[in-house]
Amino acid sequence: MAKKVKQPVDVENLTTEQRTKLMEVLKETSNALARAEGEKDYVRESKKTLVKELGLSTKMVSKLVKVHHKQSFDQEKMEHEEFEKLYLKATSKV
Numbered sequence: 215m216a217k218k219v220k221q222p223v224d225v226e227n228l229t230t231e232q233r234t235k236l237m238e239v240l241k242e243t244s245n246a247l248a249r250a251e252g253e254k255d256y257v258r259e260s261k262k263t264l265v266k267e268l269g270l271s272t273k274m275v276s277k278l279v280k281v282h283h284k285q286s287f288d289q290e291k292m293e294h295e296e297f298e299k300l301y302l303k304a305t306s307k308v
Contacts, residue, residue: 257279261275261276261279
């Protein structure tokens with residue numbers, strides 16, 4: 215089945231409805247990006263606080279946050295155990 219080729223919009227002749235829709239989407243996506251930037255700043259500052267107040271490494275705090283967010287503790291544990299076994303096998307005397 216042939217793929218339909220989308221005809222480009224004639225930007226010189228946008229209808230009022232198309233222009234309104236375009237501006238609506240641009241405003242909403244800009245707002246969404248602003249919220250996302252704010253959330254990233256919050257996460258960054260929260261991590262810095264934990265590093266400073268608890269004396270943990272930045273790497274450790276980042277990993278804790280990531281594992282908690284993804285709820286992937288069991289996966290992380292399994293991968294670490296696999297890594298440990300492989301490392302010990304590879305570095306043990308033959």
